[in-house]
Amino acid sequence: MGMKQVIKNLDAFPRAEDHLLQKTQSGALVSVIGLIIMATLFVHELRYYLTTYTVHQMSVDLKRGETLPIHINMTFPSLPCDVLSVDAIDMSGKHEVDLDTNIWKLRLNSDGHIIGTEYISDLVEKGHTHHKHDDHKDHDEHSEQKIHLQNLDESTENIIKKVKEAIKNQEGCRVYGVLDVQRVAGNFHISVHGLNIYVAQMIFDGAKNVNVSHVIHDLSFGPKYPGIHNPLDDTNRILHDTSGTFKYYIKVVPTEYRYISKEVLPTNQFSVSEYYSPINQFDRTWPAVYFLYDLSPITVTIKEERRSFLHFITRLCAVLGGTFAVTGMLDRWMYRLIEALTKSKSKR
Template structure:
């Protein structure tokens, strides 16, 4: 009974072994074996890298965040406007100026070659002495203010400012604006313009709105930290005007986003899409050129999760790849052996007959 059981177990062996003296090693077999080992090692490393790499899964849900702030990272250059005339202003949909929030905005003076020649820190988004004039560029107020200011005499500091800015314009000075605006998480806009100047001073400097060149380069504009694969559509955007002026408007749809790393770390940020519009200056326009960024928030939040393939999936693919390579190299070895036999047998018969 024991002998029979052993025999049954032996019959289940899927890998029968030939006697040692029946095995015949050839040079072609060695060559195929080396090629097979190289292929299997390459495929193993490929599968290992595939297993260790991560992929992302996107999920959407309703955005339930309330009471949080929205960080706006700005890095822009205005090659044709000095820093003294540029102002940064932000306003939300309720009409409230964002002057009570902490901001980190710097203005860097640039010479005509683009090199930094000075730095200025902006503590508030609306300069105190110009708060009243900042958004009063509609027709009625424009006319009233101009009539009143014409009646006033320019003080010495204002005259010095005008001379300084005119000299900067003659020297070809530009300005780089960069930093972070921390605004409320509601729809709103921010813009960079010469609206910080009162109208009469602006008229004295530029000689008219048509001479205000708001050409700009957007190096970076984002609404939160970066994450792998993010694309900010306005990065490296260049808009240069020649012999014309006008107002640029960028309509931005902000999509709240969470990126979850494989380590469970969560990065709250935002993606956005943008539509651009340019309105050239006309003779009857009372407004002054500016660059507006009008943003709105999507009610949908996107969650991007990093995930890794299962270990069982890795083992399954590995067995398939290595087993398939072994089978193919075995077939190739048999074919080469038979080919060599076919070539050598006629030679052997010819030598025997002689």
């Protein structure tokens, strides 16, 4: 074998035989199918290339002195707004008073429609300031002062009458807004703790009649990013002929989401476990919904990234070339099958 023949054998593109260059209907069908498959795969690979994916990284949380935003949106279908209070406390036991906080309460009728609003400016157990959009009079500023049953003033009597009427009409309340708390462990809770104990006793005739059934529409610790899942969203806890205290133990994980545009979104994600404690006749506590949160020392960074163009070209060549090769093989097999069938018929 000469050198020329050796080089000729290296040709990866040998000339096709004459009969393989004939145009047939079966070849046209295979060609159309192959083009459709290649076009579909091309669009799929292009979308795959243009779609971003996320990479998760963990590091020690070094943030100090920042606030933690808590977004609340809840409905209490069995408690009127006049008795509900939102209270916050941190791990040192200090109530959070001087916060840039906006909490709103929407009065709901028995059908869940809004019939009035109320804005709470300060969140503290021992004194609530209310700005009403209706004719409701303010609660006593010092709820710790004991009001004996036989010495009720006119304002307190009006409050009791109004609340009893609201309960009779099956009013509910929607609480929503943002709590800006210190970035330390603590809790916030929604309850009737803002009422004087004697007033609460006259309204409800015992803690067992305080129904803290609730629906959590949204609870988050910062803005939402693509793909986040807040485990308490759309949570329903409805009580029937019983009462008790709900406690949600929350582990907050500081999170940074870095978009493909290099924009950084600081936020938090969290996990939660739940505990319910029913009220019995010997309890001195009143039912409430507690959210007890603690912060993780680890921060999570989520980065959006895009696949390289070279990776896209490599996959594109693989799928298009593979499809072309397979359809070529299929065309040859069909041609030979048809040719064999034609010859067998002619022999007959």
